[in-house]
Amino acid sequence: MKTRFNFPTRILFGEGVIEDMPPHLSAMGVKRPLVVTDRGLMTTDIPEKLVNLLRSSGFEPATFYKIDPNPNDQQVEAGTETFRNHEADGLVAIGGGSPLDAAKAIQIRINHPDPLEEYDDLKGGDARILGELPPLVAIPTTAGTGSEVSRSAVITVAAAGRKVVLFSPRLMPALAVCDPLLTYELPPRLTAETGMDALSHNIEAFMATGYHPLADGIALRAVSMIVRALPRAVKQGDDADARRDMLMASTMGAVAFQKGLGVVHSLAHPLSTVSGVSHGLANSILLPVAVEFNGEAEAERAAELAHALEAQSPTAAAAAESIRQLARGIGLPLRLSQAGVKEEHLPQLVAKALEDGCHLSNPRACDDPETMEQLYRGAW
Ligand SMILES: [Fe+2]
Numbered sequence: 001m002k003t004r005f006n007f008p009t010r011i012l013f014g015e016g017v018i019e020d021m022p023p024h025l026s027a028m029g030v031k032r033p034l035v036v037t038d039r040g041l042m043t044t045d046i047p048e049k050l051v052n053l054l055r056s057s058g059f060e061p062a063t064f065y066k067i068d069p070n071p072n073d074q075q076v077e078a079g080t081e082t083f084r085n086h087e088a089d090g091l092v093a094i095g096g097g098s099p100l101d102a103a104k105a106i107q108i109r110i111n112h113p114d115p116l117e118e119y120d121d122l123k124g125g126d127a128r129i130l131g132e133l134p135p136l137v138a139i140p141t142t143a144g145t146g147s148e149v150s151r152s153a154v155i156t157v158a159a160a161g162r163k164v165v166l167f168s169p170r171l172m173p174a175l176a177v178c179d180p181l182l183t184y185e186l187p188p189r190l191t192a193e194t195g196m197d198a199l200s201h202n203i204e205a206f207m208a209t210g211y212h213p214l215a216d217g218i219a220l221r222a223v224s225m226i227v228r229a230l231p232r233a234v235k236q237g238d239d240a241d242a243r244r245d246m247l248m249a250s251t252m253g254a255v256a257f258q259k260g261l262g263v264v265h266s267l268a269h270p271l272s273t274v275s276g277v278s279h280g281l282a283n284s285i286l287l288p289v290a291v292e293f294n295g296e297a298e299a300e301r302a303a304e305l306a307h308a309l310e311a312q313s314p315t316a317a318a319a320a321e322s323i324r325q326l327a328r329g330i331g332l333p334l335r336l337s338q339a340g341v342k343e344e345h346l347p348q349l350v351a352k353a354l355e356d357g358c359h360l361s362n363p364r365a366c367d368d369p370e371t372m373e374q375l376y377r378g379a380w
Contacts, residue, residue: 001211003210003211003212005212005214006169006258007214007255008172009148009149009172009173009175009176009255010024010174010175010176011148011149011175011176011178011251012024012175012176012177012178012179013178013179013247013248013251014178014179014180014244015179015180015181015240015244016179016181017177017178017179018050018053018139018177018179018181018182019053020177021053021137021139021175021177022053022054022057022058022059023057024137024175025054025057025059025090025092025137025175026057026058028090028135028137028174028175029089029090029135030059030089030090030135031059031060031089032059032060032061032062032086032087032088032089032090033054033059033061033062033088033089033090033091033092033137034061034062034063034064034079034082034083034086034088034090034091034092034106035047035050035051035054035061035062035063035064035092035093035094036064036065036067036079036091036092036093036094036095036099036100036102036103036106037063037064037065037067037093037094037095037099038065038067038068038069038095038096038098038099039065039066039067039068040069040095040096041065041094041095041096041099041141042065044185046094046141046182047063047065047094050092050094050139051063054092061092062082062086062088064078064079064082064083065099066078066079067079067095067098067099067102068098069096069098069278070098070156070163070272070273070279071098071099071101071102071105071155071156072155072156072157072158073105073115073116073117073155073156073157073158073159074158075102076102076105076106076109076116076155077109079102079103079106080106080109080110083106083110083134084110088134089134090134090135090136090137091103091106091107091134091135091136091137092136092137092139093136093137093138093139093173094139094141094182095139095140095141095142096140096141096142096144096145096194097142097144097145097147097154097197097279100138100140100145100147100148100153100173101145101147101153101154101155102153102155103136103138104136104147104152104153104166104171104173105153105155105166107133107134107136107171108129108133108166108171110133110134111131111132111133112128112129112130112131114128115157115159116155116157116164116166117157117159117160117164119164119166120160120164120165120166121152121165121166121167121357122164122165122355122356122357125166125167126167126168129166129168129170129171133170133171135174136173136174137173137174137175137176137177138173138175138176138177139176139177139178139179139182140176140178140182140183140247140250140251141182141183141186142183142186142190142191142194142250143183143186143191143194143195143198143233143243143246143247143249143250144193144194144195144197144198144250144280145194145197145198145250145254146198146201146250146251146252146253146254146255146257147254148173148176148177148178148251148254149172149173149176149251149254149255150171150172150254150257150258151167151168151169151170151171151172151258152165152166152167152171153165153166153171154166154269156272156273161273162269162270162273162352162355162356163269163270163272163273163356165356165357165358176251178247178248178251180240180243180244180246180247183233183243183246183247184237184238184243185237186237187237188234188235188237188330188331189331191230191233191234191237191246191330192230192234192280192284192327192330192331192332193278193279193280193281193284193332194250194280195226195230195233195234195246195250195280195330196230196280196281196283196284196287196326196327196330196332197250197279197280197283197284198222198226198246198249198250198253199223199226199230199253199283199284199287199323199326200253200264200265200268200283200284200287201219201250201253201254201256201257201261202218202219202220202222202223202226202249202252202253202256202257203219203223203264203287203291203305203323204257204260204261204262204264204265204290204358205219205253205256205257205258205259205260205261206219206220206223206256206301206304206305207262207291207294207298207301207302207305207362207363208257208259208260208261208262208361208362208363209260209361209362209363210259210260210361212258212259215255215256215257215258215259216256216259218252218255218256219252219253219256219259220304220305220308221252221308222248222249222250222252222253222256223249223305223308223309224308224310225245225246225248225249225252226245226246226249227308227309227310227322227326228245229241229242229243229245229246229249230242230246230326230330231326231329231330233246234330234331259361260358260360260361261358261361262290262294262358262359262361262362262363263290263293263294263353263358263359263362263366263372263375264283264286264287264290264358265283265356265358265359266353266354266356266357266358266359266362266366266372267282267286267290267349267353267372267375267376268282268283268286269352269353269356269358270348270349270352270353270356271286271336271339271341271349273352274345274348274349274352275339275340275341275342275345275349276340277336277339277340277341281332281333281339282339284323284327284332285327285332285333285334285335285336285339285379286375286379287323288319288320288321288323288324288327289320289375289378289379290362290375291305291316291319291320291323292316292317292320292378293364293366293375293378294316294362294363294364295315295316295317295319295320296316296364297363297364298363298364299315299316301363302314302315302316302319303315305319306318306319306322309322309323309326310322335379335380336376336379336380337380341380346373346376349372349376350369350372350373350376351369353372353376354367354368354369354372
């Protein structure tokens with residue numbers, strides 16, 4: 001057996017740590033950063049504070065904020081143009097997964113001429129991501145995607161009608177700045193949905209095929225942290241311990257999923273593009289169904305997972321029930337029908353789930369339409 005392990009991202013972590021970021025940016029040779037954020041965060045004072053911090057530290061920043069949830073290739077093109085017009089020499093992305101992922105796609109587009117779908121991981125696009133990319137500092141304001149330490153970005157490509165996964169070690173941010181204070185204002189529903197995304201990353205990484213005990217250990221520990229911290233973070237936004245543990249567990253999830261993800265993410269991606277369900281909610285609803293499905297092939301792993309989830313017994317069924325209890329407790333619906341998914345979406349959902357690469361590392365084979373449909377129906 002041969003494998004390769006990689007945990008290289010530098011992470012600044014802790015309350016107020018954003019203030020420590022400017023010297024790190026200078027050390028990367030950046031003088032004119034493009035701050036990438038989204039419309040939602042622009043309604044808070046967080047981007048303005050960041051820009052003021054950069055200005056007072058001697059940088060000449062510009063801001064690009066025209067990013068929506070589930071960012072698309074047109075927004076990436078607009079951001080790339082802003083980068084060029086500003087003659088920027090680096091990126092500082094702040095927000096949830098959307099601006100962080102969009103910034104990674106902008107990094108590629110700066111010196112890669114082809115349309116984004118040509119760099120789709122499913123087509124072996126990682127081999128085409130070459131050369132020097134502008135440095136990226138990633139500052140999460142949600143505890144969910146872990147994009148600040150991940151080597152992937154998910155962009156909806158209009159022409160392809162689906163989400164394209166960009167994946168390359170070159171996309172790992174040069175620096176992740178994880179400041180829990182930035183997550184305190186996140187509303188309860190967003191805290192709940194993004195937190196379930198983080199849980200999905202850790203559970204899928206733990207259950208994924210492949211030999212990676214480092215990732216497994218990180219993932220299991222993060223599951224334990226989320227089970228305890230997420231209900232508290234949803235209930236009380238300024239619970240310092242809960243916000244700290246959620247941000248850390250979300251970062252841990254993305255470190256762990258270098259091992260791979262699984263069928264939950266393949267089923268969830270089309271639910272966003274076809275049915276408009278948020279990524280975190282789609283994962284939350286599908287996760288217990290997939291844990292039961294995978295538990296039949298991986299009973300031992302399911303037992304370890306059940307333990308981390310503080311389940312009643314060491315079984316996949318009990319693990320799934322713990323996940324449902326957690327979701328119920330933080331006010332999330334448990335069925336796709338309650339999330340507005342229509343029966344007539346099913347054929348399209350199944351076709352797109354099969355096209356998605358995440359299920360390739362699922363521990364139990366699911367690459368046929370019948371199984372994908374059965375999994376969706378299990379969450380109906
Ligand atoms: Fe995710």
